[in-house]
Amino acid sequence: GDSVTQTEGPVTVSESESLIINCTYSATSIAYPNLFWYVRYPGEGLQLLLKVITAGQKGSSRGFEATYNKETTSFHLQKASVQESDSAVYYCALGDGYNQGKLIFGQGTKLSIKP
Amino acid sequence: DPKIIQKPKYLVAVTGSEKILICEQYLGHNAMYWYRQSAKKPLEFMFSYSYQKLMDNQTASSRFQPQSSKKNHLDLQITALKPDDSATYFCASSQESANERLFFGHGTKLSVL
Numbered sequence: 001g002d003s004v005t006q007t008e009g010p011v012t013v014s015e016s017e018s019l020i021i022n023c024t025y026s027a028t029s030i031a032y033p034n035l036f037w038y039v040r041y042p043g044e045g046l047q048l049l050l051k052v053i054t055a056g057q058k059g060s061s062r063g064f065e066a067t068y069n070k071e072t073t074s075f076h077l078q079k080a081s082v083q084e085s086d087s088a089v090y091y092c093a094l095g096d097g098y099n100q101g102k103l104i105f106g107q108g109t110k111l112s113i114k115p
Numbered sequence: 116d117p118k119i120i121q122k123p124k125y126l127v128a129v130t131g132s133e134k135i136l137i138c139e140q141y142l143g144h145n146a147m148y149w150y151r152q153s154a155k156k157p158l159e160f161m162f163s164y165s166y167q168k169l170m171d172n173q174t175a176s177s178r179f180q181p182q183s184s185k186k187n188h189l190d191l192q193i194t195a196l197k198p199d200d201s202a203t204y205f206c207a208s209s210q211e212s213a214n215e216r217l218f219f220g221h222g223t224k225l226s227v228l
Contacts, residue, residue, distance in 0.1 A: 004157070038217075045119060046158075046205070046219035091158065101148050101209050101217060102171055105158040 006106035021077040023092035034095040035075040041088045119220035136191040138206030146212040147189040153202040165212040
C-alpha cells in the first residue's frame with residue numbers, strides 16, 4: 001500500500017547545528033507521487049512548509065530544504081543551522097497529484113531546539 | 116486569529132452516544148476535509164468535500180457522517196460512539212480540491228469512555 005515513514009521523535013538539536021529528518025515513502029498505487037512537509041508550531045494549526053511534485057527537484061522554505069529522490073523513495077528534510085523558533089512537529093506527506101486534499105501522512109517528528 | 120474554527124476543543128462522550136464536531140473556515144475556500152489522528156498513529160484522511168459535495172470517503176463506518184449546511188461549514192456527526200473512536204479530529208480546507216496547500220484547524224480531541 002501507500003505509506004510514509006519518518007524519523008521517530010522526539011529529536012533534540014542544539015541551536016545553530018544542522019538537522020535532518022528522514023522521510024521515506026511507498027507509493028504503490030500512485031503513479032506520480034507529490035511530496036510535502038507540513039509543520040505544526042506550538043499553539044498553531046498544521047501548515048504547509050514545502051512541497052515538491054517532480055522527482056529530482058528540491059523544495060525550500062524558511063531555510064529548510066527537501067529533495068524528491070525517486071530512486072531511494074526519500075524526501076528528507078534538512079536545515080543547515082536551526083533556530084529556537086524551529087521547535088515544532090514536522091510531518092512528511094504523500095499525495096497523488098490529483099486529489100491534493102487527500103494526503104498520506106507520516107507519524108510526525110517532534111523537534112526541540114536547545115538554546 | 117485562527118481562520119479555521121473547530122469546536123469544541125475537548126469532548127468527552129460515553130460509549131453509544133452521539134456527538135457533532137463543528138468546523139467553520141473563514142478563508143473563502145471551496146474544499147474542506149476531515150482527518151483523524153489516533154494515539155501514536157499518523158494523521159488519517161477521512162472525507163473530502165468540494166462545493167459542499169462529497170468527493171471522497173475513506174471511512175469504513177457509516178457512523179461517521181459529514182454535514183455541510185453552508186459553504187464554509189463541514190461538521191462531523193459521529194453516532195454510536197466507541198472507545199476506538201477516541202482521537203483528535205482535524206478539519207482542513209483548501210482553495211480548491213486540487214489545491215495542494217491545506218490549512219488545518221487546531222483539532223477536537225474526543226475521548227470516548
